[in-house]
Amino acid sequence: QPLLQSSVSHDPLEIIQIYGASDNETKSESGVPEVPVPADDTPEVLNKALSGLSSRWKNWWVRGILTPAMISFFFIIIYLGPMVLMMIVLCIQIKCFHEIITIGYSVYHSYHLPWFRTLSWYFLLCVNYFFYGETVTDYFFTLVQREEPLRILSKYHRFISFALYLTGFCMFVLSLVKKHYRLQFYMFGWTHVTLLIVVTQSHLIIHNLFEGMIWFIVPISCVICNDIMAYMFGFFFGRTPLIKLSPKKTWEGFIGGFFATIVFGILLSYVMSGYRFFVCPVEFNNDSNSFTVDCKPSELFQLQDYGLPPVLQSITGWTIVKLYPFQIHSIALSAFASIMGPFGGFFASGFKRAFKIKDFANTIPGHGGIMDRFDCQYLMATFVNVYIASFIRGPNPSKVIQQLLALRPDQQLHIFNSLKAHLTEKGLLPLLEEAA
Template sequence: MSEVSEDGSGSPLRTRAMVTTTQLDHINEKTNEPPPSSSSSQPSEYEKKKANFLVRTFWTFVMIGLFFTALFSGHIYIIACITIVQIVSFKEVIAIASVPSRARQLRPTKSLNWYWLVTTMYFLYGESVIYYFKHIVLVDRVLLPLATHHRFISFVLYVIGFVFFVANLKAGHLKFQFTNFAWTHMALYLIVVQAHFVMNNVFEGMIWFFLPASLVICNDIFAYICGITFGRTQLIKLSPKKTVEGFVGAWVMTVVWGILLTNVLMRSKYFICPVNDLGANIFTGLECEPNPAFLSHTYTLPNLFFLPEGTTFSFITEPMQLHTMVLASFASLIAPFGGFFASGLKRTFKIKDFGDSIPGHGGMTDRMDCQFIMGFFAFIYYQTFVAQHKLNYGNVMELAITGLSLEEQIELVRGLSKYLENQGVFDPEDGQQAQNANQGNGQGQDAGFEVNTQGYEPNSPMSQSLDASPAPSSATEVNTPTLTDGSIRPNIQEESSTPSASP
């Protein structure tokens, strides 16, 4: 029988024999070689843990260094960090619920998710900028219409996305599309909205951002230390390694840490002052009148029935220390449930981490799961119990621009000018000269005002009423010495016999 088949290939028997011989030769070669050791083929469990520990430690110090660099560099850098955190966290949460095969068939789905994110950030960031910098935004010709119509613009942007979503619904993919729609909105609320309040804490004072964040970190560290030291009782099934002993021990240590840290931060106006200069840093500092929460106060305890009558106990401390105890308790007792929520979410999708954004630590969301709810609580607590809701320059500007007609605004300016003129701190001629100079230089129509505050006490009563007092002429020098009784006596010195007409 020929060993070559009709089609030119080898005979089946010959071919099978050649394959068998090759396999046997391969086996013989393997038998002559020593068997590979398991240690050389793959690293041991100890080596894996060691490598992971080194990577985790390295990136821990990198994150700490970057965080404190941004913290001391200024508020704008912390806001940039918060923005990066919320974008990365949103990306990770959206990714775990996506189905790649469906996403490839529905191209607009991924783009629409990012559109929702941009629209939400535009609305929230705009609200913060208008609220904290209204004295700048409302007097700018370009920003004024954007500020006054900000919420309407944001709503229109959302409606555009909603219409686009409905227009792209496809049969056979409806369940996936609506699930993705709901999942995206949940991520926007739990991540982007709560991160927005964390950013507002930065504007209210760096201490309201740094203190809550450090309390969560401290609680996480001491929960681990106390848990491995004397932990026996399991706390919750979602996190089997969490123990009651670690939970309570971390609470005590977090309160102690918060009191010590607050005592240090209160000494720096960079931390306790609200933002009035985005260019400020730890070296330039900020200037403000401290909130009463940072000033010492005497507290007297109520009379106890078992003590002799007239016995009282009192102590002196800053109210901020009491606020810190509340924040530390929330960071210890409530904020960890944000982590438990994230653990349940990961178990639902059978994943270990939300992502791999931070080597050795998993995803950004794994590190920030407790920070979002803590920052949200800190903002609500500050606005409810600490903030001073006073009328300021920005609020007055907002009321005047949005609540008064153009004629009423002009009358308001005239009335304020008259008041300042009678107080001796404003010269209308100087304002007119500055306005003419600006117009001549092509710098717009804004009038410049030169205010002389020498010898002026804001708390002194006016010596003349606004309507009864004539405006001093341009050739008249007005001095307002303060009398011993607190009143002001105008001292007018004529410099020329023929005063010019008042502008």
């Protein structure tokens, strides 16, 4: 016991060396300081109104009251348009980063080591500068080329980003304190993993948004639906535990949430596919300096006839149904939200159990922190981005033209002559000239 106390008072990670990596979890984690549990910030009005209920039913009513409020807020920001959505995504990203880093700082600060929190926010700034700079260059090309300062920043964007990161790297090396090197490198890794999980995924969410609001709304709504329906089915019918990391999660909730989410995704996709505001890519209008959402919907969002399998024909009596092709894709999105999405929550549960905390924060009464609500969303964002790149997106003519306009006149002329010769060889150029 004295040896254990001595180890705890100096470096919690030395316990692993003393007792060996094969020791049980209690010994290996006994040196990790517990993070203070946030105080309950449930509004006093709700506490008084629900004072006679058990904690289980109290939590049910708190969630039931605040969930519609959050969904209403979600509808409001959708109505306000893509620019507001992007700003909200940035704010959520910063808040999630803050919640995770605060947990790390609670451990780091207990040893009075400098610079961790300052460097963490500095690296967040660097990574956001890199990602948002890439986005501005891709989607605001004409505006960037029109303004001299922006053109210079765009040209040397990656070099500037690397220089900023290198500055932070040198600051970290200079902040190293004797006898605490291992813990400092541990927290350096903590910061970078947090950046990978939070910032990279939020950047992908914005890329999905530019493909069309429907690629932003449907996946997020499917995750929300699965979370709500899994909770509902688990609350009323749950009997069989699903995973040890989350004792309250049950197979009944998992399966019920899956089928409910599939149906919800198909219905929501049907409603949204009929509106250009949702299906058209978000583009920047150089004349008005604003975002526009207007286009001729692609075949993905045009009703088509689909023949039903014989089994369904015998049940429904229908032989053909009219569906939007996007509804077929929504089944894949809903299935991922229901099957793989919860693993983001399981991952977060394991993280919280490692530090003996119930929630990342107490920002939303009954729901925990912002990260508690968006742990599944980040995994979903990556899947949607990969899905679009693999099965949906083709070559983008507008981006090719943007790249051509950035070339020198002689390079543009060379490409023009090469393309003209190619079209003439294929026999397409005379046809095009006759059509003109």
